[in-house]
Amino acid sequence: MKILVTGFDAFGGEAINPALESVKLLPDTISGAEVKWVAIPTVFHKSADVLEKSIEEFHPDAVLCVGQAGGRFGLTPERVAINQDDARIADNEGNQPIDQPIRKDGPSAYFSTLPIKAMTKAIQEAGLPSSVSNTAGTFVCNHLMYQVLYLADKKFSFVKHAGFMHIPFMTEQVLDKPNTPSMNLEDMGKGVKAAIEAIVEYFDRADLKTIGGETH
Incomplete structure (x- = not known):
């Protein structure tokens, strides 16, 4: 089995992106699966171009994209x-699409095909906070998640599972952001690894049937 993991470069005035730094810590093999990481530009559409090329070259069975969600705890x-780009801020090349479809021939939404509840449980069992998120936003993270699922649906049938996970700020990023949650890089790397272990374990199994919803 082969798993492709992506991490975005820094954006929004930050000097570093924990998504990219955490995937750099991953070993080459996790639970018997070959793992490859790739850096993705925080740019609408160009991010998907880099992802598509990486899928063509690596031919993965599963893809996990990782991004920064500053302000989240876990x-x-x-x-x-x-299927909507609505950028509150510009991307790293100055693009700021508003109310634009990501793929005109795509459905309104795609659900993750990763075992998101098993991933959440595995991260928690590694001693780290984790929960299912029901919104990926409308910036480049949501854009890339939609694109990877679109590509798996329309072009790369060998990609059986694909999806996205957000991670918090690194501790170094919140020195000037009082009361903002963060996590150290080593723990985030451990959490991403635990998520991949769950992807491997549940590759041919149904996801856990546990509560992951919210009241608001």
Whole structure:
């Protein structure tokens, strides 16, 4: 089995992105699966171009995209991506699409095909906070999640499972952000590894049937 893991470069005025730094810590093999990480630009559409090329070259069975969600407390596997770009800030090349479809021939939304509840449990069992997220936002993270699921649906049938997970700020990023949650890089790397272990374990199994919803 082969698993492709992506991490975004820094954006929004930050000097570093924990998504990229955490995937760099991953070993080459996890639970018997070959793991490859790739850096992704925080740019609408270009991010998907880099992802598509990486899928073509590596031919993975599963893809896990990772992004920064500053302000969140834990690692949060995403449930759904919507077919909409609505950027509150510009991406790293100055693009700021508003109310634009990501793929005109795509459905309104794609649900993750990763075992998001098993991933959440595995991260928690590794001693780290984790929960299912029901919104990936409308910036480049949601864009890439939608794109990877679109590509798996329309072009790369060998990609059996794909999805996205957000992670918090690194501790170094919140020195000037009082009362903002963060996590050290080593723990985030451990959490991403635990999520991948769950992806391997549940590759041919149904996801856990546990509560992952919210009241608001």
